[in-house]
Amino acid sequence: MKIYLIKSIKEHFSIKLFVVFGLIAFIISCFFTGIFLFHQSNQLNDANLKKGLFQVKALAHNARIGVFAENKELLDAPVEAISHEDEVLEILVFNIDGKLLKEYRKQERDTGNRVKRQGDIIEKDVLTKIRDAMGPVYFEDRNGFDFWAPILSTSSYAVPASHGLEDILKPADNRLIGYAMVKVGKDILNRQRKELLITNLILLIIFLTASFFASYFVAKGMAKPLNRLMDGANAISKGLAAEKISVKTRDEVGLLAEAFNNMADALRIRENELMAVNRKLMEQHEQRKILSKRLIDLLEKDREQVAMELHDHVGQVLTSLKINLEIIQGQVGSYNPELENKIIESKDRAIQAIRDIKDISRGLKPSVLSTLGLVSSIKELLSDFEMSTGMDVNFFTHNIPSMLSKEKELAIYRITQEAMNNIVKHTHATTVHVNLVMKDHKIALSIEDNGTGFDPEKIMENTHGQSPFGLLIMQERAEQLNGEFRIESETEKGTYVSVEIPV
Ligand SMILES: Nc1ncnc2c1ncn2[C@@H]1O[C@H](COP(=O)(O)OP(=O)(O)OP(=O)(O)O)[C@@H](O)[C@H]1O
Ligand SMILES: [Mg+2]
Missing domain, CATH: 3.30.565.10 (Histidine kinase-like ATPase, C-terminal domain)
Structure with missing residues (x-):
């Protein structure tokens, strides 16, 4: 499967383009989704902290009278109001000595408070931090946030709903009379984060799908003229006539298609010329073959003619010469041995010539072929x-x-x-x-x-x-x-x- 995929990528330009575009789209999508997710998650966190700090400030402000008056009932209203918020798990109000004046817990379970209280004692680092800040602070653990705020003798909160709470404390005018704590659970924050993640993932999937489709069509569109060029080149290599390739763009691919069409035209003209030359050559070859056959036939005929002439005429003449010499030999007899020897010698030469002529004619006309x-x-x-x-x-x-x-x-x-x-x-x-x-x-x-x-x-x-x-x-x-x-x-x-x- 992997090898097939690599092979496809190597062999198909459109798949290569698709993979490259797809990868780029994937990387860009993941990058921006990550940034978006990070940003939104931070915003969510900030909003959560802002809300918690606001709540604890509001509680501290409203608890002022109750703490100062050391009247627990006066604390009920602000605690009641904040306790209606879903994410609020615990509300505590202490006086300046760390004595617990008011306590609210949403569920009878371990809230996992980071700040361990023994009786009415508040941990030292909490106190130090509040005193240093003389304003709201928070501690975070795995279950949630503990928002702490000092309760001050004079209210500097102009309007609790106004968000300029950071500038309201004037340490010179204020005296610390108690502490307020609101514990906010992380469940809702986590759920919101989860929802944010899911929304982003869905958006990512939608964007990726759209990008993949777009990449597919763009890659196909870009590869189409190249494929047509390739088909044309293949047709030419197989000796077929290549059709004209129409590419409307004036980019490099368009120019390549135009060059290809010109090349195909030139090839067609060259092929026609070659075919004409080839036809001519074939005709000449055929003519040459006919000529050489006639030449060989003529040669054979001439040889036959010469063989016949040699055999019928020269052979006959030599045979009659040999007979005449035999007659003369018989008449001269032993009267003149010297002449007889000459006659015998001549006769032998005639016999040899007859044999030679026979051999020559046999070479010239191999009649043995038909007999043997x-x-x-x-x-x-x-x-x-x-x-x-x-x-x-x-x-x-x-x-x-x-x-x-x-x-x-x-x-x-x-x-x-x-x-x-x-x-x-x-x-x-x-x-x-x-x-x-x-x-x-x-x-x-x-x-x-x-x-x-x-x-x-x-x-x-x-x-x-x-x-x-x-x-x-x-x-x-x-x-x-x-x-x-x-x-x-x-x-x-x-x-x-x-x-x-x-x-
Ligand atoms: N068996 C062979 N060994 C060495 N040389 C050869 C042989 N056959 C041919 N040749 C060389 O090739 C040449 C051409 O041979 P080819 O038979 O065409 O002509 P030729 O024998 O010279 O004349 P022709 O056959 O027309 O009487 C010869 O002249 C000879 O040099
Ligand atoms: Mg020869």
Whole structure:
């Protein structure tokens, strides 16, 4: 849950904003509620103290006659009046000697008086404090407040209800004749404090809820254009056309949206241009493919033509020359051994030429393919190379289907032939490994030699559009059949040619 929350905050700008705004609102709300609560609580306390002090002053003022006259009945009225106040728990009136003249207790329970009285004795520190102040004082404990006031012989209280009580005592005119005490409980004060706390908490909750809602909508509103920008960017990255983003504000987000729209327009134009170029390239590629196919077809046709000419004409001429030489040999006989030897030598040369022509025509037009099939034709081709060059040629074949298209058979045969020709022409290889296997629905041919090697990249770069053509035509033959041609070579480490043609 925690991880999910952190992830959401990290991934969603709106949630981040909401959390930040929410936190700020929370801190501000708590701060001001705290200050407000503190202030109100102080005010409540002050009002409570003011009231208590006023009550005890009023009591002292009214008790003056009763104390002075030492007439307890005269004290009844002021005590009675103050005792009606809810929070008043205890009222005491003493004369100057500390004798208790009047006592009122709301409940018969321990009032927890801080000022312990033994009989009619008032504690010393109370007396000292009252005498020092010559005015009302108070003591606070956990249950409430004890408000004390001196009872003075002359009344200086102009009107008890007036609040200028602090200035009324004129010590010179006054004589201390007694003490009045009003004990006020804390229950009501605590209840008021509690109510204050609850009201503040409710206000805090209402304010927080409102702030959270406001934060949510503000955060969402701020993140909306950014989300739209993100959707647009995602659409572009997926290759889709991005819709125009409308942000009405002229702030940074608005400017960003405008920049994004301009970028999307520029991209669209660039994409259209690229597509046009691509179409053109594709057309050119197709044309090139058609051309190279025609080139290869023409090459094959030419080779076939030359093979036929060699076989039918030159071959015929050589055969008739050989027959004629045999006839001449028969007629010259042993009459002229020297001439006979010359004739035999010429006949042998004609026979050799006939063989050579046969070999050349076979190379030019591999008719063996249609009679022997691909694997046997390649076997024969390789053994011819082995015999004529003395190289060690190893052939491995596996799983080649007998029913391959003529085009594929011819391509594979020609590639092998050209690779072998290159080995003979350009390397001093001693061993060649030829593999012809079927794997993953592809015919895979590889020819590996241990010759001098070369830099294929350099050669391929230079050969484009110029002779020599061998490697280029190998590649074209493979690509015509949707195959792949690969050549790896390193100087002094040999060459590896590989072709894969899908079946
Ligand atoms: N097996 C190989 N070992 C070393 N070098 C090679 C090999 N095959 C090709 N080459 C190098 O690559 C070059 C290009 O080969 P490519 O077959 O295209 O042309 P060529 O054999 O020179 O001429 P062509 O094949 O047109 O008669 C060669 O000239 C040779 O330098
Ligand atoms: Mg070549």
